[in-house]
Amino acid sequence: MSSNDQQQQQSSLIGGHAQYVKGAAESVVGSVTGATSWQQSAETDKAAGIDSMKQASANRDPQKDGYGSVEQMAGKVAGCEGMEREGEESKK
Numbered sequence: 001m002s003s004n005d006q007q008q009q010q011s012s013l014i015g016g017h018a019q020y021v022k023g024a025a026e027s028v029v030g031s032v033t034g035a036t037s038w039q040q041s042a043e044t045d046k047a048a049g050i051d052s053m054k055q056a057s058a059n060r061d062p063q064k065d066g067y068g069s070v071e072q073m074a075g076k077v078a079g080c081e082g083m084e085r086e087g088e089e090s091k092k
Contacts, residue, residue: 017074019049023044026038027043030042053080053083069091071086
Protein backbone atom coordinates (compact mmCIF):
# COMPACT_ATOMS: atom_id res chain seq x y z
CA MET A 1 0.00 0.00 0.00
CA SER A 2 1.42 3.40 -0.93
CA SER A 3 1.95 5.99 1.79
CA ASN A 4 -0.72 8.19 0.16
CA ASP A 5 -3.27 5.35 0.32
CA GLN A 6 -2.26 4.63 3.89
CA GLN A 7 -2.59 8.29 4.86
CA GLN A 8 -6.01 8.52 3.19
CA GLN A 9 -7.13 5.33 4.96
CA GLN A 10 -6.04 6.70 8.35
CA SER A 11 -7.84 10.00 7.65
CA SER A 12 -11.02 8.07 6.82
CA LEU A 13 -10.69 6.00 9.97
CA ILE A 14 -10.20 9.08 12.16
CA GLY A 15 -12.97 10.94 10.33
CA GLY A 16 -15.32 8.00 10.82
CA HIS A 17 -14.63 7.96 14.55
CA ALA A 18 -15.14 11.72 14.75
CA GLN A 19 -18.47 11.45 12.94
CA TYR A 20 -19.58 8.63 15.24
CA VAL A 21 -18.64 10.65 18.34
CA LYS A 22 -20.55 13.63 16.93
CA GLY A 23 -23.59 11.39 16.52
CA ALA A 24 -23.22 10.11 20.07
CA ALA A 25 -23.12 13.69 21.37
CA GLU A 26 -26.20 14.58 19.31
CA SER A 27 -27.94 11.56 20.79
CA VAL A 28 -27.31 12.86 24.30
CA VAL A 29 -28.67 16.29 23.38
CA GLY A 30 -31.70 14.67 21.77
CA SER A 31 -32.35 12.53 24.82
CA VAL A 32 -32.02 15.45 27.23
CA THR A 33 -34.17 17.84 25.20
CA GLY A 34 -36.55 15.29 23.72
CA ALA A 35 -35.89 16.76 20.26
CA THR A 36 -36.49 14.06 17.66
CA SER A 37 -34.52 16.05 15.05
CA TRP A 38 -31.38 15.69 17.19
CA GLN A 39 -32.05 11.98 17.70
CA GLN A 40 -32.56 11.41 13.96
CA SER A 41 -29.40 13.36 13.12
CA ALA A 42 -27.55 11.31 15.74
CA GLU A 43 -28.57 8.02 14.16
CA THR A 44 -27.61 9.25 10.69
CA ASP A 45 -24.18 10.46 11.85
CA LYS A 46 -23.46 7.31 13.84
CA ALA A 47 -24.39 5.07 10.91
CA ALA A 48 -22.27 7.13 8.48
CA GLY A 49 -19.36 7.03 10.92
CA ILE A 50 -19.61 3.25 11.26
CA ASP A 51 -19.74 2.83 7.48
CA SER A 52 -16.68 5.04 7.06
CA MET A 53 -14.76 3.11 9.72
CA LYS A 54 -15.69 -0.23 8.14
CA GLN A 55 -14.48 0.92 4.72
CA ALA A 56 -11.23 2.30 6.12
CA SER A 57 -10.62 -0.88 8.14
CA ALA A 58 -11.39 -3.28 5.30
CA ASN A 59 -7.87 -3.18 3.87
CA ARG A 60 -6.06 -2.17 7.03
CA ASP A 61 -3.46 -4.45 8.52
CA PRO A 62 -3.41 -3.74 12.28
CA GLN A 63 0.04 -5.32 12.53
CA LYS A 64 1.52 -2.64 10.24
CA ASP A 65 -0.96 0.22 10.45
CA GLY A 66 -2.15 0.03 14.06
CA TYR A 67 -1.41 2.33 16.95
CA GLY A 68 -1.15 -0.30 19.68
CA SER A 69 -2.04 0.63 23.23
CA VAL A 70 -3.06 4.17 22.25
CA GLU A 71 -5.63 2.85 19.78
CA GLN A 72 -6.83 0.23 22.23
CA MET A 73 -7.34 2.81 25.00
CA ALA A 74 -9.07 5.25 22.63
CA GLY A 75 -11.39 2.42 21.62
CA LYS A 76 -12.25 1.74 25.25
CA VAL A 77 -12.94 5.42 25.92
CA ALA A 78 -15.03 5.85 22.77
CA GLY A 79 -16.83 2.56 23.23
CA CYS A 80 -15.59 1.32 19.86
CA GLU A 81 -14.97 -2.42 20.06
CA GLY A 82 -13.38 -2.54 16.60
CA MET A 83 -10.84 0.13 17.47
CA GLU A 84 -10.12 -1.57 20.77
CA ARG A 85 -9.63 -4.93 19.03
CA GLU A 86 -7.37 -3.50 16.32
CA GLY A 87 -5.27 -1.75 18.96
CA GLU A 88 -4.83 -5.07 20.75
CA GLU A 89 -3.90 -6.82 17.49
CA SER A 90 -1.34 -4.17 16.59
CA LYS A 91 0.48 -4.68 19.91
CA LYS A 92 1.40 -8.26 18.94
